[in-house]
Amino acid sequence: MQRIIEFVLNHYVYVLALAVVIYLLVQELLDAAFNKSSAISPLLAVAKMNDDSVTIIDVREPDMFIKGHIEGAISKPLSALASQLTSLDKYKKTTILTVCQNGTRSASAGKxxxxxxxxxxxxxxxxxxxWQEDYKLPIKTISKYKG
Known part of the structure; x- marks a missing residue:
């Protein structure tokens, strides 16, 4: 026990770094365990869209949505999503695909x-x-945002 205390006192930076890493790993494990949303690749998303009735929610801002989006997607910017949840209540039991520009905002929307x-x-x-660059899947553009 004396040697452990001596090690901690002599190498407190390493011990602190180890504590931070353990904390982050536990936090990630708990987040993954309680997060009911899961990731899906664009190709599997297309297969899901073809097999099931799905709702696509695009959480990008309107200017990005206008430039190109998945056919049939509903635009609900992440910044306004929390206040617009009641308008999505009819989709609670259906499969929902969330999408953004690079996958980070859609993960937050999924949570x-x-x-x-x-x-x-x-x-x-x-x-x-x-969706566009890696898999070359089709997009739809519009001239005016209907939000």
């Missing part, structure tokens, strides 16, 4: 939707960047 009682949330990994 918000899950906490709000939505049952089957799938986050498209890589977002629209992967």
């Amino acid at each position: 918000l939707l899950t906490k709000s009682g939505f049952e089957n949330i799938l986050v498209i990994t890589g977002g629209m960047d992967a």
Whole structure:
């Protein structure tokens, strides 16, 4: 026991770094365990769209949505999503695909939707960047935002 105390006192920076790493790992494990949304690649998303009735929620800002989005997507910017959840209540039991530009905002939207009682949330990994650039999947452009 004396040697452990001596090690901690002599190498407090390493011990502190180890404590931080353990904390982050535990936090990530708990987040993964309680997060009911899961990731899906753009190709699997297309297969899901073809097989099931899905709702696509695009959480990018309107200017990005106008430039190109997935056919049939609903625009609900992440900045306004929390205040517009009641308009999405009819989709609580359906499969929802969330998408943003690169996958980070859609993950946050997935967590918000899950906490709000939505049952089957799938986050498209890589977002629209992967949809267009990596997989060359079709997009739809519009001239005017209807929000």
